[in-house]
Amino acid sequence: MINVTKTFFPPLEEYKEQLQRIWSNEWLTNRGELYQELSQELKKYLGINFIIPMTNGTLPIQIALKALANEGEVITTPFSYVATTSSIVWENCTPVFVDINPEYLTIDETKIEAAITPETTAILATHVFGNPCNVEVINEIAKKYNLKVIYDAAHCFGVTYKNTSIFNYGDVSTCSFHATKLFHTGEGGAVICQDEALNNDIYRRHNFGHSTKTEFEGVGINAKMSELQAAMGLCVLPYMTNIILDRKRICNYYDTNINWDNLNKLKIREHTNWNYSYYPIIFKTEEDCIKVVKKLNKQDIFPRRYFYPSLDTLSYVDATYCPVSNDIASRILCLPLYNNLEEEILNIIIQSI
Known part of the structure; x- marks a missing residue:
């Protein structure tokens, strides 16, 4: 079975070594210790000042909204994952x-101002x-x-983007470390802030509101990443260069051999160093898209209408109603x-298409 994506598994012995550290630390x-090490390694790898790894990729969005949106109107995109x-x-x-935008597939910035009202508190774009x-x-x-x-x-x-991490834009960026993602911790995610005070506020919110062991500052929730998750992240991170290069190889092969x-x-925005995270194609009609999906499924190949x-x-x-998003969503694979x-x-995939 060939699915749209597949989890990268680091060598089992390397994961066992990290588990041994957990058992030794109890x-x-x-x-x-592993969580703190992963946090530091991610800051270095990504070129960012602050990061709070969390237990999944949805809680970071929810906590960011709780901290910044004040239960107001949030301008957002219809073309994203449901989270x-x-x-x-x-x-x-x-x-x-x-x-x-029909080429970049990101929120159409030229239409944002028209959607702003006195109740608008935030923009959440993907x-x-x-x-x-x-x-x-x-x-x-x-x-x-x-x-x-807030950027999803x-x-x-x-x-x-323009030689700096895309996470360094906006008040907050959130990332997923789900098993299907480029970098993963099995389940996981993170919040990246530009401001230290906001970072500290979100840190408290993801840890029940604790400001000290016995004091609380505001309402919080439990979004903490475990040592088991951090262990997986520490094992995956050293392979990121090879992971991205191999995905680039596959994307280039599609680029060269598909009949367009x-x-x-997808049009990648200028000045972007992309990570080859997904390979979407857009058909002329929804009927063509469905036809190709059925043909691939018969061969145990499962792309995703995503x-x-x-x-x-x-x-x-x-x-x-957002006509561009509805149109693209019906034809993209x-x-x-x-x-x-x-x-x-x-x-086989290319010939089927």
Whole structure:
């Protein structure tokens, strides 16, 4: 079976070595030695000042919204994974959808201002498939209207824009370390802040609100990463160069060998050093997309209609039809992309298309 993605497993002996450290320390969670080491290694690798690894990739969005959005209206994209919108609703905020750019697939920054009302408190935009939003324009809008900016950067591990980590834009960026992601801790995620005071506030919020062992500063929740998760991260991180290079090989093979006469692909924003996290193709029609999915499925190959459906169609949000997002969502397909995917399989996928 060939799925759209496959977890990278580091050598088992290397993971056992990290587990031995946990057993020796007799410490499983609550900012243990491995957690602290992973945090420092991630800051160095990514070129960032602050990071708070957490137990999954959704809690970082929820905590950021709790800290910054104040239960107001949050301008967001309909073209993202459902966690982006569900987190807004979960935190008693109101999602306000703005359509997407048909080439970059990120939120259309030219339409954001028209969606701002006196109730707007934040912008939550997604760097789609690791492709950056127009961060400069969004920053200008946020300053003009005194809004907070949260980026769902779930797909962005290792992405740089204008020679700096994409995580260094906005008030907060969140990332996923889920098992299917480029870098993973089995389950996991992180918050990256630009401001130390905000970083400290979010740290308290992810640890029940503790300011000391016996004092609390505001309401909090439990989003702590365990030592077992940190152990996996420490084993995966040294392989990131090879992981990205092999995924680049596969993307280049698709680029070169797919017949693009009736297809389009994602346009990567200028000045971006991309991470090859996903390989989406866009068909001329939804019928073509479904036809290819069925043909591949018959060969035990399972691409994914990702992102589908457009989030403005969810049952628990106010209807705000976004025609570009709905159109793209109906025609887009992410092809299998993971380390050591053989050219023999790539050729079957390409021929099927």
